Amino acid sequence: MDSNDRGKEGRQEPEGELGCCGCVLMGVSIFILIIFFPFSLICSLKIVQEYERAVIFRLGRVLSGGAKGPGLFFLMPCVDTFRCVDMRTFSYDIPPQEILSRDSVTVSVDAVIYARIFDAVISICNVENVHSSTRLLAATTLRNVLGTKQLSEILTDREIIAQQMQTILDHATDPWGVKVERVEVKDVRLPVQMQRAMAAEAEATRDARAKVILADGEMKASRSLKEAADIMSQSPCAMQIRYLQTLNSIAAEKNSTIIFPLPIDLLSGLMKK
16 A cells, blocks of 8 residues: 555545534635625635645634645635645754664764655644654664664665665654655764774784785795796706896896805815815
């Protein structure tokens, strides 16, 4: 059942009889309308904008047919009053709420909600101030929902929290004729000590990851060096060619002093002689 159907059900209430006094007042109203015509006609015609609806009360009772508008409508003098309702989407900025999460961390969270009135009659008859009531209910719902979440969930699952709040608010404000269209969690502010602790934790995690990556690289490099040494040990000429390549690299930098490594195998052969 959608909002329009619920609104129609809310308007299907018996108008009730005016009674003897009501009939007398209606007669007086018609008499005044005829006597002061056309001035009474000018005062009785009202106009509401495209985004507005007028709820008409006749002797304190809601006039059958629901809200009037947009456009021109007629009021009976002395017996009819009306209240105009804005049907556009309105937004509420929920002030920052100090919330204790499930893991005993105090955070300050603020949010914003977007809602609209889908039934003007219900919003006037069922609640005294629909805007104030919706704002207070949104603040309470924000505290209740976030109080069941851990800090990590509050920081990462904002969309899920917003959808949960929208469902709760929409169900609660339905008897008020209000449709909650969207809820957004704006900001989550942590205490300074908690921010420092989380920064230190993140830094330690990054350092540990860097050390693991460096050790992994050294292990792979040593394995590659071992394989290269095994291949070069199979050919004595390969070692000499490697020495010459190293000497060529050092000489390319125009150094005045060149240190050339001497193989231990040659020295061992001379010492034996």
